[in-house]
Amino acid sequence: MATTTYPILDYLRHYDYENLVFCNDTSTGLRAIIAIHDTTLGPAGGGCRMWTYASEWEAAEDAMRLARGMTYKYAAANVDLGGGKVVIIGDPKKDKSEALFRSLGRFIERLGGMYYSGEDVGTTLRDMEDMHKETRFMITLPQYLGGAGPIGGVTATGVIHGMRVAVRRATGSDSLNGLTVGVQGLGAVGSEIVPQLETLGAKLVVCDADASRVAAVQVGRSVKVVAPEDIYQTPMDVFSPCALGGILNATTIPALQCKVVAGSANNQLRTEDDGAAIEKRGIVYAPDYIINAGGAVYDSDRLFGGSHLHERALAKVHRISETTQRVFDLAEKEHIPSFRAADRLAETRIAEVAKAKALRTRGEFR
Ligand code: NAD
Numbered sequence: 001m002a003t004t005t006y007p008i009l010d011y012l013r014h015y016d017y018e019n020l021v022f023c024n025d026t027s028t029g030l031r032a033i034i035a036i037h038d039t040t041l042g043p044a045g046g047g048c049r050m051w052t053y054a055s056e057w058e059a060a061e062d063a064m065r066l067a068r069g070m071t072y073k074y075a076a077a078n079v080d081l082g083g084g085k086v087v088i089i090g091d092p093k094k095d096k097s098e099a100l101f102r103s104l105g106r107f108i109e110r111l112g113g114m115y116y117s118g119e120d121v122g123t124t125l126r127d128m129e130d131m132h133k134e135t136r137f138m139i140t141l142p143q144y145l146g147g148a149g150p151i152g153g154v155t156a157t158g159v160i161h162g163m164r165v166a167v168r169r170a171t172g173s174d175s176l177n178g179l180t181v182g183v184q185g186l187g188a189v190g191s192e193i194v195p196q197l198e199t200l201g202a203k204l205v206v207c208d209a210d211a212s213r214v215a216a217v218q219v220g221r222s223v224k225v226v227a228p229e230d231i232y233q234t235p236m237d238v239f240s241p242c243a244l245g246g247i248l249n250a251t252t253i254p255a256l257q258c259k260v261v262a263g264s265a266n267n268q269l270r271t272e273d274d275g276a277a278i279e280k281r282g283i284v285y286a287p288d289y290i291i292n293a294g295g296a297v298y299d300s301d302r303l304f305g306g307s308h309l310h311e312r313a314l315a316k317v318h319r320i321s322e323t324t325q326r327v328f329d330l331a332e333k334e335h336i337p338s339f340r341a342a343d344r345l346a347e348t349r350i351a352e353v354a355k356a357k358a359l360r361t362r363g364e365f366r
Helices: 007-014 056-076 098-110 125-132 152-171 190-199 211-218 272-280 294-300 310-318 320-334 338-361
Strands: 019-025 030-038 048-051 082-089 180-184 203-207 238-241
Touching: 007 056, 019 056, 019 098, 030 056, 030 098, 048 056, 048 125, 056 082, 056 294, 056 338, 082 098, 098 125, 152 190, 152 238, 152 294, 152 310, 152 320, 180 190, 190 203, 190 211, 203 211, 272 338, 294 310, 310 320, 320 338
Parallel strands: 048 082, 180 203, 180 238
Antiparallel strands: 019 030, 030 082
């Protein structure tokens, strides 16, 4: 008898996903996919991405990959949320409307609090406002609606905390004073990292594919500008990728002339082999989702405290220093690359919480 295969369900099982929800609203043109990876720690949280996916499978795979990333990010950052993500299939420059985002909001509301949404590539705080007209289950919101507002600045703060711990591992001191830091990408995060690094006495090398972003950070400060393709081989102490994923790979790693890599970009390592290759070169790699969690920690804080409180949320962002140190300590103890130590930290927390929940259910633990 031929074996029946279930491609999507097999994929869900392989990576232990809980749900994949397909949303269609013919009247608004909405086609969206909500992925829920793991809700052991709490309801799934993660942003809403809008992108011109080439196929339905590409969109589903992206939603699932990103949701799984959120599980790890929240777990390692000690946030009581699971991992989720929604992707909208469409062109953010042409296909947006209030009706479309309100429609998505209704789908999220229908899930009854299983998934909380927020901003991501292709969506803005404005879109969050439209979703919020239909659903209570939002993480990212503008300040006037009780949210944390823009989070690029706090993400930058968290990245710098992690960067300093990585620099200490490489040099023995966490001071950035006089060190050269190369920032790739000067968007919401990179443009905020630049002034914060400047305050700490770092010398800056920057690049961006968009010349207007470079011009904006040059106003009132002296930074060295290089072409985007030259950033990898430029000598520097710290390389801070704040643009795209996949930029640490077989081509770029041999070219790097730095002691530390610490930036905000998600999924910097193209493959797991690249994580090992960077360690082999003697470069300290601060795992991306550990040090870029500042925004996620900051804007989800109000879900647990009733309302957004800047000082309390920022105190949690400062803990990124401790978490980064724990990752390096674990890597050293277990003789594993830092990216693997980060995963282990997250997986251990989820497993421990799952075990405690199971014991509580059986009445053996209170
Ligand atoms: P953004 O879109 O605001 O900025 C990205 C910048 O990178 C743009 O200015 C773009 O022109 C530039 N860029 C694109 N390709 C480039 C290239 N090849 N070389 C140089 N520059 C290039 O994005 P962002 O919100 O600043 O996020 C940056 C990265 O950090 C992304 O990977 C994002 O997923 C991640 N991240 C962001 C946050 C946040 O709070 N915004 C939080 C966690 C992780």
